[in-house]
Amino acid sequence: MDGESLTYQLLRLVHAMDDATDAAIQDVLTELNLTHPLADALWQLDPAAPAPSMRQMAVRLRCDPSTVTFLADRLHQLSYVTRTAATGDRRTKVLELTDQGREARRRLVEAATTRTPLARLTAAEQRRLHTLMTRAMAPSATEEEKRYG
Template identity: 45%
Template sequence: MGDERRQKLSEALFAAYDVVARTNDALEPALAEFGLTAVTAHLLWLIDPDAPAPSMRTAAERTHCTPQNVTFMCHQLEAKGLVTRKPSPTDLRQRVIELTPEGRAARDAIVELASTSSPLANIDESDLARIAELLGNAPSRLA
């Protein structure tokens, strides 16, 4: 890898990290209100209340965590009354994670705060679409 490419890659990685760090900072009031960490909030966020409840395995894949870590996070979220785990309606060997009404309220508050307070919140729609496309395609380029 050439020096110029390495420099550009470093700039891109630091910019991505900075956006994540600043978004986490912006979410701090909601995280504190609901007693969440950034990691447990991420798990809560990925449970779309308008989609089928994800399995524990799916949650592990989406959060890039081990199944054991997802189990630990689910215990924390269950203890706060934000999620429940139930047998999957399609495969009784698996468990799915469902939001409780309190969990939905917490998720809504986190999504709303991220939507208004993230460094990406005020970027115009076309630039935001391009950022999402570039970052969304990056994992597929791994060798």
């Protein structure tokens, strides 16, 4: 319907994919007492990676530090994370998953990966997609990438 460019069509597809995945896991979010912003935050907390500071979370979520305070409060109320002062710098607080938090995140990731429309592609197709998306997102990204340690 729209005589627009290929890039435009791709943008629509990517957005629709994100949207469809979100919609597909709505029931799990409800079970886990999570909203989308909270689920995004939980998603960032990879149990296999070092626990991030509040500030690092703010960078990853592209939001104000005070928003991280808010989200961390909520996740703490749900017993999904703990906030502990970093060793060596008592200003910095580190977000760590609790056992419940790890389990909640596992369920979240499982639901998302099994229900997303992406799951309908074959492994070979997924690999091709991965290659293309990685190339698009590759370094020299937006140059506004001062690393944050």
